[in-house]
Amino acid sequence: xxxxxxxxxxxxxxxxxxxxxxxxxxxxxxxxxxxxxxxxxxxxxxxxxxxxxxxxxxxxxxxxxxxxxxxxxxxxxxxxxxxxxxxxxxxxxxxxxxxxxxxxxxxxxxxxxxxxxxxxxxxxxxxxxxxxxxxxxxxxxxxxxxxxxxxxxxxxxxxxxxxxxxxxxxxxxxxxxxxxxxxxxxxxxxxxxxxxxxxxxxxxxxxxxxxxxxxxxxxxxxxxxxxxxxxxxxxxxxxxxxxxxxxxxxxxxxxxxxxxxxxxxxxxxxxxxxxxxxxxxxxxxxxxxxxxxxxxxxxxxxxxxxxxxxxxxxxxxxxxxxxxxxxxxxxxxxxxxxxxxxxxxxxxxxxxxxxxxxxxxxxxxxxxxxxxxxxxxxxxxxxxxxxxxxxxxxxxxxxxxxxxxxxxxxxxxxxxxxxxxxxxxxxxxxxxxxxxxxxxxxxxxxxxxxxxxxxxxxxxxxxxxxxxxxxxxxxxxxxxxxxxx
Numbered sequence: 001x002x003x004x005x006x007x008x009x010x011x012x013x014x015x016x017x018x019x020x021x022x023x024x025x026x027x028x029x030x031x032x033x034x035x036x037x038x039x040x041x042x043x044x045x046x047x048x049x050x051x052x053x054x055x056x057x058x059x060x061x062x063x064x065x066x067x068x069x070x071x072x073x074x075x076x077x078x079x080x081x082x083x084x085x086x087x088x089x090x091x092x093x094x095x096x097x098x099x100x101x102x103x104x105x106x107x108x109x110x111x112x113x114x115x116x117x118x119x120x121x122x123x124x125x126x127x128x129x130x131x132x133x134x135x136x137x138x139x140x141x142x143x144x145x146x147x148x149x150x151x152x153x154x155x156x157x158x159x160x161x162x163x164x165x166x167x168x169x170x171x172x173x174x175x176x177x178x179x180x181x182x183x184x185x186x187x188x189x190x191x192x193x194x195x196x197x198x199x200x201x202x203x204x205x206x207x208x209x210x211x212x213x214x215x216x217x218x219x220x221x222x223x224x225x226x227x228x229x230x231x232x233x234x235x236x237x238x239x240x241x242x243x244x245x246x247x248x249x250x251x252x253x254x255x256x257x258x259x260x261x262x263x264x265x266x267x268x269x270x271x272x273x274x275x276x277x278x279x280x281x282x283x284x285x286x287x288x289x290x291x292x293x294x295x296x297x298x299x300x301x302x303x304x305x306x307x308x309x310x311x312x313x314x315x316x317x318x319x320x321x322x323x324x325x326x327x328x329x330x331x332x333x334x335x336x337x338x339x340x341x342x343x344x345x346x347x348x349x350x351x352x353x354x355x356x357x358x359x360x361x362x363x364x365x366x367x368x369x370x371x372x373x374x375x376x377x378x379x380x381x382x383x384x385x386x387x388x389x390x391x392x393x394x395x396x397x398x399x400x401x402x403x404x405x406x407x408x409x410x411x412x413x414x415x416x417x418x419x420x421x422x423x424x425x426x427x428x429x430x431x432x433x434x435x436x437x438x439x440x441x442x443x444x445x446x447x448x449x450x451x452x453x454x455x456x457x458x459x460x461x462x463x464x465x466x467x468x469x470x471x472x473x474x475x476x477x478x479x480x481x482x483x484x485x
Contacts, residue, residue: 011157011186016157016178016191018188020187020188024190027175027190028170028177031139031168031170034172035140037169038140038142039139039140039142039144042068042145043167043179046062046063046066046067048063050182051085052085052097053182054098054099056101056164057101057102057110058097059163059181060164060165061110061114061147061216063165063179064145064216065216068116070115073115074087091110091468091471092110103206104120104207104209104211104477105478105480107147107163107214108476109471109476113463113467116218116219117217120215120480120481121134122209122210123211128193128197131200134215135166135176135193136169138166139168145216146165146214147166147216148164148178149200149211150199157186158185164179164181165181166179167188173190174193175191175192178191199211200212209477240469242270242271246269247266249431250266250269251265251432256437257437259320259441263321264324267324267325307453308453309415311451312418312454315449317444318418321417322414325417419457419461420461422445422450423458423462424462425465426445
């Protein structure tokens, strides 16, 4: 039986006042004069409608991250790096969000995972007076924005729990502007702040906890350049368990008597789908849309990635891992890795699942940058439903000297494995029984010995690991603070 279609809803007024109404405009002008609409202009420039009925949390976060000009470090479509709902899958698979929506704790987790600075409060952890002060703080600045989660019923609106950014505040009337991301349903509207607090001070039945609000601002550091973790594949729960419980147990065995043995037991016990959990961040572009040469920005980013890769290769831990993987005959083909990345890129560019794509062939070539320096590009021919599309993958590389002369090194399993071991919490190795070996291992993974760029890369992964650990333990609703390093 077909569902009846709807074209918007009438906004119940009172208590809400339509932003575009005569009174709504007057409230806006009053607030503008008092300086509490400063954040509005950035938010409205990046305001979007949620693309799925249950994506209000993802849409609200996308608006705020883009308004803060936080660089996601990966491409959305074409050449553009941009936050989109489809990219916010670090803490909850999109299929789950689409079906069930998302909780307050998971949106906080996503904001942390995306590299933002986040302060989050449930109403049980704050007061209406403090909330009002935070609203004034965010609406008086372009550098801080607020997302509120509330129950629509308090405003006599249809629906239940909802997320939206707060776009402004009128102090004289004590009213807040809700930039409702469900624009197909209700327009932006002003509501009494006391009523907004009441709407937030309600129980989310899915978690048994009160709703609340979060303040989001620019981070001290951008998200990782070269590596990232993902829970897109639901097997991440098993991998998180392996890293949290199995690795400390394995390295505490009496049989572990050297660094090489530690690497051996950890590597040989890796879950089979481990490569879906940690990946190197690929730069993807459609071949037909791309200049044959690297742009200045592409060259700059590739240079930074190459520097991070070089710093990984220069760590003592990498040398141990590389030697071990060579001894067991492990090989990582650039063309195979690139074919997978090209399919993932085609998925991102088209918005379709990667299982619908196959990469028929790849071609490795060098292209020039603006200063005549060269970069490596893998062009893959991606096939879907009989249609072909060429996709370029920009690949960072480093040079090492060997007996045969200079040799190019690309991102591969050995450096990915190195980055992950560096990102594991230091206490992972505390169970090693041989004190000298434990000291040696802690020296190998010591943050103090790493260059600044690699430190930031490892800290980003460590933060992601801690956030995923919270999700795996179902503690993301209890602990809203930024992960401690």
